[in-house]
Amino acid sequence: MPLLRIRNLSVDFATASGAFRAVDAVDQDMETGEILAIVGESGSGKSVSMLALMGLLPWTATVTADELSFDGHDLLNIAPRARRKIVGNDLAMIFQEPMSSLNPCFTVGWQIKEALRSHLGLNRKERHARAVELFEQVGIPDPEKRLSAFPHQLSGGMNQRVMIAMAIACKPKLLIADEPTTALDVTIQAQILDLLADLRRDTGMGLVLITHDMGVVAETAERVSVQYAGQKVEEQPVGALFATPHHPYTGALLDALPERATEKKLPTIPGVVPGQFDRPAGCLFSPRCKFANDKCRSTPPPPLGADMGYARCFYPLNANERIAS
Amino acid sequence: MSDAPVMQATGLQRHYNVGGGLFQKSRVLKAVAGLDFEVHAGKTLAVVGESGCGKSTLARMVAMIETPTEGSLTLDGKPVRAEDWADLRQSVQIVFQDPYGSLNPRQRIGTILMEPLMINTKLSRADREAKAREMLKLVGLRPEHFDRYPHMFSGGQRQRIAIARALMLDPKVLVLDEPVSALDLSIQSAILNLLLDLQERLQLAYLFISHDLSVVRHVADDVIVMYLGRAVEKGPKAEVFDAPRHPYTKALLSATPRAEPGAEKERIKLKGELPSPLSIPDGCPFAPRCWKVQPKCRAELPRLRGQPHGAACFFPENGTYPE
Secondary structure: OOOEEEEEEEEEEEEOOEEEEEEEEEEEEEOOOOEEEEEOOOOOOHHHHHHHHHOOOOOOEEEEOOEEEEOOEEOOOOOHHHHHHHEOOOEEEEOOOHHHHOOOOOOHHHHHHHHHHHHHOOOHHHHHHHHHHHHHHOOOOOHHHHOOOOHHHOOHHHHHHHHHHHHOOOOOOEEEEEOOOOOOOHHHHHHHHHHHHHHHHHHOOEEEEEEOOHHHHHHHOOEEEEEEOOEEEEEEEHHHHHHOOOOHHHHHHHHOOHHHOOOOOOOOOOOOOOOOOOOOOOOOOOOOOOOOOHHHHHOOOOOOOHHHOOOOOOOOOOHHHHHHO | OOOOOOEEEEEEEEEEEEEOOOOOOEEEEEEEEOOOEEEOOOOEEEEEOOOOOOHHHHHHHHOOOOOOOEEEEEEOOEEOOHHHHHHHHHHEEEEOOOOOOOOOOOOOHHHHHHHHHHHHOOOOHHHHHHHHHHHHHHOOOOHHHHHOOHHHOOHHHHHHHHHHHHHOOOOOEEEEEOOOOOOOHHHHHHHHHHHHHHHHHHOOEEEEEEOOHHHHHHHOOEEEEEEOOEEEEEEEHHHHHHOOOOHHHHHHHHHOOOOOOOOOOOOOOOOOOOOOHHHOOOOOOOHHHOOOOOHHHHHOOOOOEOOOOEEOOOOOOOOOOOO
């Protein structure tokens, strides 16, 4: 049984101008100890689907799914009290902005010990010892002293380490990292990504990495799921995705990377991501796709099989090479 | 095209006094501590570095928003003095990172574009409008966008508007402060193409400030790597990227994730973090994080040596420190 199993997950937001579908029929499986990356541009619903899993969406959101199970628990119809037992314990999340995720009024030590108290029921002395141990584990120098620091006294990289320490405090089975390094400098980003990969190796937890940075994906992930306008358009192991993308969107995104450019003029994707009012009837990518025809514009393509990376496309790229080989 | 640089900076410095509370003496923060560079017409000089290295302060000095504490800046061979700013600003324009914050939400696009002309030129209203409409076309926007408000545009289109506004006064130098960092990948490539296209057509000199090395590698002609207010390495793009001399440049390059799964690479892990700019260590500022540090590095400040490709390091990679 997979650690995480999502079937046909959709999230609708009630807005003043009508319903807006942020996540559209997403399927996702995840095994223990795996690193899955979810990539997509802003507005592709990559964060929202994971927030739905955590139960952290506001009341304006309606979550529907055929299945939403984590480690044997049905998270779709779970009571709030039972959910709180799992979230923060077996299922933890770190966010993009470490500065704004921490409470500025309390020391970081107080905040990490709060998590230890409410989930593990350790006494004061045990909490302190465990907090020091966790800070050491995430590479914070001089942990005894840092426990009494306030978030504003620490740098962005240090705060992100505190967030990670807090998230792994209860030895989660699955850690969701939502753009964990986007606000950080590259040298610090490298440190944090190494730390996450090391923690995964040492603890055997699963790691979901939500990002828009193809470089981070290539260096960290094992399996990649590409989202576009709320839909999962493709999923492949990382090597295959970069070598033979099947969905034209993935292909165009990879071509647009400056480091893959062969000439001065970069290939571009015309148009913008469809919004609330200009959602196409057929394939969501069809208005921007250079291969689109009338069929694409009128009929939404269903996901293909595993050999085609579950691509939602009638005419997947690199299809012949697969058949030939 | 002549070889004379459009803009030249010598020993440029900017200090700030910070602190100075009830029980504290104020201290001097050297945001930019001595920088020399030249920008040529039709060329791009890229400045890279991590947050707090002084690259935005540099942009503000070049755009004449801040006065340099020390050092001089010349534009077309003439010195830039605070008294002449009003005239000279026409030749140096700036595009900011966040296209959501840099456009007035209550002005129509047409007004935004015409405002620089209204303030700086004596053109008639009809001429101003004609020029604004022409500029709109140049940056790839449609004529009907003229009467719209900024909220009706996507991030990429807003950045086009910001670029159009910067070009209204026919500047010679365009300062681009992280122009594509806030944009999605699919939009980023279109804006980079636009910038390269405009540069070629108008022979603009770009001062391109960015932390994204893959973007810099694509657009730059020359590169300056900054660390704590100082240039640690300077040179033509190909040489800096292929044969970096300063250990910091090497670490920065190795830390940048490459979109190539399974690529073999040497990852240099830097210890620690950027020191506070208020307590920059004596000697080489990079010494506390450097993996090949020697006693000499802690005692003495290495100067940027070597032309055209130089590094401020006593023990550089791929070369030696000229005594």
